[in-house]
Amino acid sequence: MAFTNEQLERYSRHIILKEVGAKGQKKLANAKVLIIGAGGLGAPAALYLAAAGVGTIGIADADEVDLSNLQRQVIHATADIGKPKVQSAKETMEAINPDVTVNTYHTFVTSENVLDLIKDYDFILDGTDNFPAKFLINDACVMAKKPFSHAGIIRFKGQLMTYVPGQGPCYRCVFKNPPPKDAVPTCKQAGVIGAMGGVIGSLQAMEAVKYIVGAGDLLTGYLLTFDALKMEWRKVKLPSDTHNCAVCGDHPTITELIDYEQAECTDH
Amino acid sequence: MNITVAGVKKEVEDGITVAKLIELENVETPEYVTVTVNDEFVESGSFAETVIKDGDSVEFLYFMGGGR
Ligand SMILES: [Zn+2]
Numbered sequence: 001m002a003f004t005n006e007q008l009e010r011y012s013r014h015i016i017l018k019e020v021g022a023k024g025q026k027k028l029a030n031a032k033v034l035i036i037g038a039g040g041l042g043a044p045a046a047l048y049l050a051a052a053g054v055g056t057i058g059i060a061d062a063d064e065v066d067l068s069n070l071q072r073q074v075i076h077a078t079a080d081i082g083k084p085k086v087q088s089a090k091e092t093m094e095a096i097n098p099d100v101t102v103n104t105y106h107t108f109v110t111s112e113n114v115l116d117l118i119k120d121y122d123f124i125l126d127g128t129d130n131f132p133a134k135f136l137i138n139d140a141c142v143m144a145k146k147p148f149s150h151a152g153i154i155r156f157k158g159q160l161m162t163y164v165p166g167q168g169p170c171y172r173c174v175f176k177n178p179p180p181k182d183a184v185p186t187c188k189q190a191g192v193i194g195a196m197g198g199v200i201g202s203l204q205a206m207e208a209v210k211y212i213v214g215a216g217d218l219l220t221g222y223l224l225t226f227d228a229l230k231m232e233w234r235k236v237k238l239p240s241d242t243h244n245c246a247v248c249g250d251h252p253t254i255t256e257l258i259d260y261e262q263a264e265c266t267d268h
Numbered sequence: 269m270n271i272t273v274a275g276v277k278k279e280v281e282d283g284i285t286v287a288k289l290i291e292l293e294n295v296e297t298p299e300y301v302t303v304t305v306n307d308e309f310v311e312s313g314s315f316a317e318t319v320i321k322d323g324d325s326v327e328f329l330y331f332m333g334g335g336r
Contacts, residue, residue: 040334131333152332159332174329176312179300184331192334223329234275236327239309 001029007099011053024213025053029099031212034058034121036109036137038085040197041151041204042127043075048205050093050100054212057093058121060105061085072194109133111257114140123208124148127201131178132260138163138171139257142248147211149204149219154185156193156228158200161219161238162207168221169238173245178260193228200226269322286326287315295328302329 003011003022014020014028033054035042038061049057065073065080065088073085080088086104093102105117109128114136118124124146126137134150141148141163150171151160163170182189203224210216223236247254269282273293280289286305290298303310304327310318320326 129334131331134333152334154332154334157332174302175331179331184297184300184333190334236329237307239304239307241308
């Protein structure tokens with residue numbers, strides 16, 4: 001399929017980049033990206049992926065838009081309060097770019113549905129807010145050999161890393177097991193500066209786009225951390241030895257998905 | 269001796285352990301921090317026995333659970 005004149009105009013700032021070009025823009029049009037969590041991270045990521053012309057965007061979230069979400073979840077508006085987040089996100093993405101097909105999944109991710117959710121997608125963004133979901137998404141992506149972007153934000157800090165099968169450590173290589181419920185604060189308990197979702201969620205979209213068009217180096221084997229109070233970025237090299245990992249190692253002990261106890265962070 | 273902690277050069281006493289460094293650095297939620305020395309993981313059960321050497325580079329990696 002050739003681009004229309006309107007599409008050439010819409011994507012002209014991409015097409016002019018030698019790392020993207022018409023070829024890369026076509027790859028974006030043919031790509032499928034799943035965003036799990038339509039919140040602080042997922043909202044800005046979804047906006048940029050839709051604007052970028054990613055052909056198919058899946059968005060999974062069980063919640064409805066709440067007044068307390070609007071301080072950072074920029075894909076939702078005041079009039080969307082009470083609406084399923086996936087519906088609100090879909091409407092905004094389609095309004096930005098009619099080229100994009102948005103699939104909505106109004107559900108929590110669980111060991112029962114996660115493999116089915118990710119199976120048709122090329123790249124997955126973890127925009128969830130709790131450790132059970134983060135470990136579940138990691139393990140499922142390792143098992144299904146899917147690349148994904150992990151991210152977390154809290155207070156004035158954020159972090160992200162990218163997993164690509166066979167190209168470095170997974171989230172579990174680094175963090176082993178979820179901390180006990182309430183041992184480590186989540187953003188509802190601790191708060192988060194709204195723009196942090198924009199900073200880190202946009203970088204997740206950046207990694208997805210780079211992966212799809214094949215540009216530059218991904219955050220595989222690194223954890224990128226950001227401290228907004230100090231305005232300090234650090235790209236921390238992760239150990240490259242994945243042999244002993246319980247899920248991506250040579251002799252995995254985790255061969256079935258685990259539903260850990262859900263932490264109290266329903267975000268309402 | 270001189271080591272690097274989270275990218276910052278520091279002078280610390282010889283023979284310091286990972287556990288002692290965690291205390292000195294006021295690491296938040298020390299029970300749940302991931303530690304690497306020279307880009308290798310330190311087993312979480314062995315912080316008290318792991319001795320840091322001159323020139324080592326230590327990183328603390330933290331759980332960050334928020335997102336929505
Ligand atoms: Zn692993």
